[in-house]
Amino acid sequence: MAKGLSAFILAVIWSIVLCSANLSAANKLYDTLEEKWDPEALGNHRAVVTVDKAAEIAAVRIEWRRPDTEPENKGIIVIDERTGKAIDNVLAVSVNREAGKFLFQPRSGEGRYFFYYMPYELTGTYYPKVEYNEPDYGSHGDWLKDAALDQDQLNKLFEQSPKAEVIRIESINEFSDFVPMEMIATTAETEELISQNLQKDFLLFPESRLNPIRMKHDLPLKWIEPGPSNIFQGNARKGEFYVFQIGLFAARKSVDRVQVEFSGLMDPTNEKAVPATAFSSFNTGGISWDGSRFAKNISVEKGDIQPLWIGVQIPKDIEAGTYNSDITVKAGGESQSMELELEVSSETAPNAGDDEPWLQSRLRWLNSRIALDDEIFEPYKPVSVDGRTVSILGRKMTIADDGLLASIDSHFTPEVTGISTEATKVLDKPLKLVLENQDANIMQLESSDITIDKVGPGTVKWTAASSAGPLEVICNAVAEFDGFVGYSLEISSSETVSLKDIRLQIPMSPTASKYMMGLGRKGGFAPDEYSWKWAVEKNQDGAWIGGVNAGLQFSLRDENYRRPLNTNFYQLNPLLMPKSWDNDGKGGCELRRDDDGGITVTAYSGPRTIQPGEKLYYNFNLLITPFKPIDMRSVWNTRFYHSYKPIDQIAEVGANTVNIHHATPINPYINYPFIRPEQMKDYIDQAHKRDMRVKIYYTVRELANRAAELFALRSLGDEIFSSGPGGGYSWLQEHLREDYIAGWYVDRYRDASVVNSGTSRWHNYYLEGLNWLTKNVGIDGIYIDDLAFDRTVMKRLRKILERNRPDPMIDLHSANQFNPRDGFANSANLYLEHFPYIDRLWFGEYFEYDLGPDYWLVEVSGIPFGLTGEMLQDGGNPWRGMIYGMTARAPRNEYPKRLWKVWDEFGIQDSRMLGYWSDNCPVRTSRPDVAVSAFVKEGETMIALASWADEDVKVQLQIDWDELGLDKDRSKLYAKTIEGFQPQKVFRPDEAITVPAGKGWLLGIRE
Structure with a gap:
């Protein structure tokens, strides 16, 4: 037996340790919310002290063996069990991590007294701040008023005073216990x-x-x-x-x-x-x-x-x-x-x-490699290679001698609901790598043979080499079935060479130069000129430029790129500035509109000297948009209910797709949906009997502290969890203590989370967890609340769902990240690489629904990328949302179910959606600030009008009656009563329609 272990340790601590070791974790995941007292008033830990006879003063030594540092700087609250009141007269003789010695006045005499030794004050809600009470010892009234209270006298008084006894040490609940693995050895x-x-x-x-x-x-x-x-x-x-x-x-x-x-x-x-x-x-x-x-x-x-x-x-x-x-x-x-x-x-x-x-x-x-293969899934098609032409779903690209893309064509229809034989150019001219010497002369690159290798159904790779004098450029590229093209340009020199610039030029076609988002610009119409510089405080490394049915995103990467944190945490782990592109602040991007209306992007890096043997990597990724046709029938038939309620209650609303958030009875802990699988399965089984789908909140950004593997993951250093300043809810401070970032917190379940790192093995676990949930619980998909992984993980995720569930679904939510904390990132641009694999968007808190239709189209709707979505912030704007086929999600607002009813009465599932962005839209308005979309079917059409004007305005409709297949003279426009949306009204075809400011109409047209 180690020396110095007291009878207290033998009788009390070891019994607690052994019982806890044998029983506490044996068959539970600490799924309890029971608390023995109010932790926000008293903290989470106490010593139960007994006084066997009345005395004016009592001394007690609490051998608490605490894992926290500097306990001498934390306060103590002593509660008299009999009165329930705090005792003011308490003096600390000594306090350290091993034990505390105290003198106190047991006012009720014989009985029990509770020493709460880590009380704190909690402020905030979802990101709480906990401050531990400072020591506040003292003598009040006549108690010890004549005693000398220097340290020597305190020690002497302690030895002379009647001794109280510690009968046990308790925590607020079992989950907060320090035993057996957090009681320190002396x-x-x-x-x-x-x-x-x-x-x-x-x-x-x-x-x-x-x-x-x-x-x-x-x-x-x-x-x-x-x-x-x-x-x-x-x-x-x-x-x-x-x-x-x-x-x-x-x-x-x-x-x-x-x-x-x-x-x-x-x-x-x-x-x-x-x-x-x-x-x-x-x-x-x-x-x-x-x-x-x-x-x-x-x-x-x-x-x-x-x-x-x-x-x-x-x-x-x-x-x-x-x-x-x-x-x-x-x-x-x-x-x-x-x-x-x-x-x-x-x-x-x-x-x-x-x-x-x-x-x-x-x-x-x-260590799983689940779904890490080159297989594809619907609606995508295998990559086709014909010479130097690579074809994928709805898009075609050709490869030049230097390995860069010479052309990109899109075959998506203007409505993005189908694929046609007609091509829309994305590039006006080939991509070009420019090497400019110190004399401002362009060095002419000569290319050698190019090698193209089709890896499998989903991937093609190619390699090309070029040279100019002592400089050599090795191009390694890959293209995949979803529209991703990745480049690594390795530049080296056989001798010392000084250059004025190395830059990449991306000449966009006029058709694909209408809109832009990224590089510090909100989504909307593209500017004629724009300049941008690298800055670590900005989560920006590229932009999307395009038309609705033909576009391109570029992102410039370091060869050691790691995904930064996002959504409130970007500044704690920001973007790695690319050594090549940034060039110590000399690099940046210039956008300039050419005379023909096309925009040329120039990503420059500025002057530099390349030494022999040095290798520079000018890496960049491209995403060719749209990714897939929009299935509008599926859009109209999918009605979200974003809340945990009884299945019968949800069915009454008319919803058929239920999103179960965390902090709910069947999914209480964030991103760890494994604690109540039986209850979750029972709920999902009920939904399936009603032909309803259930998706759950499950993502990677933070992880609940109740995860069974939490401390095993902590043992991996910063591989799984991001390093950081600590803090947050009391449980985290008391049990993790240091080097973490506190994440989302839900007080109802005392669910305190820790922020994950950017990309790690945890994503393998996450995917296996999804596999387990689909097979054992029957979830129909997932709801992702912002993304903390890359497209490789997302591909694997989609394959697991496709292989395990019929008609699976993924929807992505994001709060607007265009703010200083998040590095002024555009959510759609930030997550664009994931869009080929998801089904719906929900953008989101803080999105600016008062901005124009161009902002809505690019940043909110998802349409230019082959997606649709719903609105969130303040319920969105239902009139503007209808222009893009969007509503809010029930039950946050009542109007979705009212619109669903009108949709079904009209039969919108059988219509073709022709938005104002398409030249094929058969209805136009007389004002640019009033937009219109048409939902056309045989014999009847529905149109949505929405105003961005600051005041009520009158608009005249310009209708192509032949396209509608209707006789103007026999037709009328009618508005059905929709509570909170519009009154009943009938309009003549030539009648000017008054559109209220910020609102609109949903009108039927029929003979």
Whole structure:
């Protein structure tokens, strides 16, 4: 037994530790909201102290063994159990992490007193701020008024005073407990343990998966008595992915190059039953989000602990019995062995144990390559290559000698609802890489052979080489089925060369130069001239320029590009300035409209010198839009209900697609929808019986603190969670303590989240989680609240849904990110690479619905990209929304169900939508600030009018009656009564229609 452990420790703490270790995590995920007292008044932790007889003064020593730093700077509140009132007369004799010694006045005499030792004040809502109370000790009234209160006298008075007894330490609930893994060993205990193991630089502590190692800088008390060990014994089931931990304690010095090696599992006859390849060491390496393998160089500072999470896949057909493996841990040139002894039962674990998250088997999901293939899905078509022409759904491109695109054509109809044989040019001339020497002369690049290789149904790659004097340009490019084209231009020189500029020119056709968003401009009409410079505080690296049915996004990337954080957190982990394009602030972009009306984009990098052997990477991505035809029948038939309500109640509204947010009874914790799967499945089953779909909030941006794998993920450093200043809700501060970014918080469920990093193995887990949800719960899709992953992950996500569910659906929500905090990013531009894989947009809080139709078309509607959406901020504007086929989402507003009723009465599902943006629209208005869209079907047409005028205006309709197939003289325009939208009214075809400011009409036309 370690020296200095008191009878209190033996009788109280160890009983708590052992009970908690055996029971607390065994079959639950802390899915409890029960609280023993009000934490916002008293904090989350207390010592229960008993006084056995009345006295004017009592002394108590609380051996709390706290994991927080500087407890001496946090206050104490003492509550008299009998009166429920706070005791003012409390003095601190000494306070440190190991224990606190106090003098207090037990006003009620004999009885119990509660010492709340981490009280705090909480302010804010979704991003709360917690400040812990400062110490406020003192003597009031006559209590100790004549006593000398210097430290020596306090110590003496403590020794002389009657002693109160600590009978237990409690937390607000089990989820907030510090036991067993966050009760620190004392300095003396740690030093003694080290002194007993002086021959080793690091010590190994095997630990059960049920007790995740939580502390980085302190040994837990739980490890002191048994000490380090070279054996771990566990119990596994057949087919289970069995997980355990080894805590590496850098006892005598810092160590690096931590590695873990396995021998495989040997059966009782010493035959190898499970190969070493069945083992995984998650902390030392794995498989990244893009399928590539990686290794990590782990360093552990002296005095710190590094958890090593290890898993082994037990075969389903293995014989029950005892199996052994030798595990070797190497660090800093030292090697130590540990024996793993596994008792495998005759029971088989369903789904490798994945149905029980607390068993940590899902950690294997981190290394998943699920859906990482080149297969495609509807409506996309395989990539076709004919010589240097590459064809994909609705688009065609040709490749020039230098590997850059010579032409891009779009075959989407002006309405983006179909594909035609007629081509619309995207580029006016080929893309051009320009090398300008110091004398302002353009260096002529000479190209050699180009190699084109069709990788599979979804991908084609090509390589080309060009040279100009000592300069060489290697072009590596890839094009995919969705309209993505990625370029890496490697520029090197055989001798020192100084250049005035290296720039890329993108000449857009006049048709594809009407609109723009990005580079600090809100979406809308494209300017004739525009200049832009790189700035790290701006989440900007490119723009989209185009017409409705033909456009192009370009984004300029560093060769070590990493996805920055977004949505409130951009400035904490911003864009990596590209070494090539930015060139220490010399680079930027110029846009200029040519005489023929086309815009040429020039991405320049400015003067620089290239040394022999130096390689510069001018990387950029292109997205050719639109991505897919809009299925308007599906649009009209999909009616959202964005709230958790009984299925019957939702059906009464007329909705058929339910989005279940987090912070709801069946999905309480953000981005961890695995805590109440039975309740979720029951709800979804009810919906399916009514032919309704249910999608859930599930994304990657932050992760709930109730995730079973939270501390295992923390052990991976900043791989999964972003480094940051900490703070946030009290649970995070008390259990994570440092180096994290606090995310969204929901008080109803005490759901405190942590912000994820940009791209990581967590995306593999996320995708496997989606796979599990589709197969075991039956979700029909997901609702994504802003995006924190790239298009590779989104492709995999869509494939999982397509392969597991009939008619799956993804919709994307975003708040407007055009603000300083988010780096003035346009949400549609930021997420454009994901649009080929989603079905609907919901843009969103803070979008500026008072801006013009050009803003609506580009930033809100989704139409130029093959999507549609709904409105959110203040319910949107229903008249303007109808122009683009949009409503708000029930039940936030009443008008969607009223519009749905009119749609169904008209039969809008059978109509063709012809918006004002299409030359084929058969109805026009006499004013540019009043827009019109027509929904045309045989024998009848519906038109939507919407005004952007500041006052009521009269408009005259210009109707192509032949296109409508109607006789003007026999036709009338009629408005049905729609509560809150319009009154009933009939108009003659030639009658001027008064359109109220900011409103409009929904009119039927028939004979």
